[in-house]
Amino acid sequence: MLFISFQWIDAIDILLVSFLLFQLYSIVKGTPAVNIFTGIFFIYVVWIIVRAFDMKLFGSILGKFIDVGVIAIIIVFQQEIRKFLLFVGTNEFINRNRVLKMIVKTSQKKDAHRFSDMNFAPVIKACFKMSESKTGALIVIKRNSDLRLYINSGDAIDAVVTERMLENIFFKNSPLHDGAVIIEGNKILAARCVLPVTEKEQFPAHYGMRHRAAVGVTESSDAVAIVVSEQTGAVSLAANGDIKAKLTPDTLKALLEKEFGI
Numbered sequence: 001m002l003f004i005s006f007q008w009i010d011a012i013d014i015l016l017v018s019f020l021l022f023q024l025y026s027i028v029k030g031t032p033a034v035n036i037f038t039g040i041f042f043i044y045v046v047w048i049i050v051r052a053f054d055m056k057l058f059g060s061i062l063g064k065f066i067d068v069g070v071i072a073i074i075i076v077f078q079q080e081i082r083k084f085l086l087f088v089g090t091n092e093f094i095n096r097n098r099v100l101k102m103i104v105k106t107s108q109k110k111d112a113h114r115f116s117d118m119n120f121a122p123v124i125k126a127c128f129k130m131s132e133s134k135t136g137a138l139i140v141i142k143r144n145s146d147l148r149l150y151i152n153s154g155d156a157i158d159a160v161v162t163e164r165m166l167e168n169i170f171f172k173n174s175p176l177h178d179g180a181v182i183i184e185g186n187k188i189l190a191a192r193c194v195l196p197v198t199e200k201e202q203f204p205a206h207y208g209m210r211h212r213a214a215v216g217v218t219e220s221s222d223a224v225a226i227v228v229s230e231q232t233g234a235v236s237l238a239a240n241g242d243i244k245a246k247l248t249p250d251t252l253k254a255l256l257e258k259e260f261g262i
Contacts, residue, residue: 021041043065046062047059047066118186118260119186122161122163123166125163126163127252128235128249129163130166130167130233131235133233134230134231135171135172136229136230137181137210137228138179138181138210138214138225139166139180140181140182140193140214140223141223142223143221143260145222147182147217147221150182150190150217151182151189151190153193153194154190154192155191156190157181158187158189159187160187161186161188165188166188170228176192179192180193180194180195181193195214195216195217196213197215197216198212198219200215208230208231210228210229210230211227211236214226214238214243215238215242215243218239224238224260225237226252227243234246235247237255237256
């Protein structure tokens with residue numbers, strides 16, 4: 001027999017490998033790395049065929065290449081592998097999987113009572129006051145994910161959330177206005193925080209760096225981010241790697257209450 005018998009476990013094996021390859025290809029697509037990825041994949045397929053036909057000499061040569069190929073892949077695809085691992089651990093990956101999404105939603109419902117005393121009124125009022133004067137702002141509201149990495153990149157505040165406090169932080173001449181404010185409960189933890197930006201290739205070009213940072217932090221955590229555009233004054237909300245723009249005060253309030261299960 002040239003090939004071994006095909007069983008149901010082999011079908012699962014093929015599906016898992018196909019999924020992994022598809023995700024890797026999606027990450028390197030549109031970059032120079034896609035040619036290297038295609039070349040390595042082609043050599044691996046040839047090696048499998050050579051082994052199946054028991055071509056010992058050619059098989060041993062390709063086998064040596066495959067042995068060191070793992071190290072070569074790690075070196076060549078260092079950035080892509082890092083990006084893939086980050087993707088697996090983000091909300092975007094969870095949102096694409098219905099089972100994981102249901103598990104996460106169930107967990108969030110159990111923790112919803114923790115946010116029942118949150119008051120969004122000062123945040124909403126401050127955002128739309130800044131919207132009128134086209135004052136740029138980026139506010140991150142913490143849920144369950146640990147944001148210490150981003151909090152430590154800014155200046156500690158530890159103050160109660162008030163409309164005036166937020167307006168003073170994002171005032172154009174304030175030393176704290178550049179960067180993000182991070183809020184937990186009804187307290188401002190830090191200001192001038194540095195956030196990761198989204199690397200989505202199809203991200204709308206008319207959005208600025210604040211919008212990219214808002215989506216970026218919600219891709220790598222379960223936090224929610226509010227953006228006030230400095231160019232248009234439009235207020236947007238980012239959550240789970242998605243962004244909703246041109247919101248009204250009532251719409252923003254409804255979305256925040258929905259996200260926090262209030």
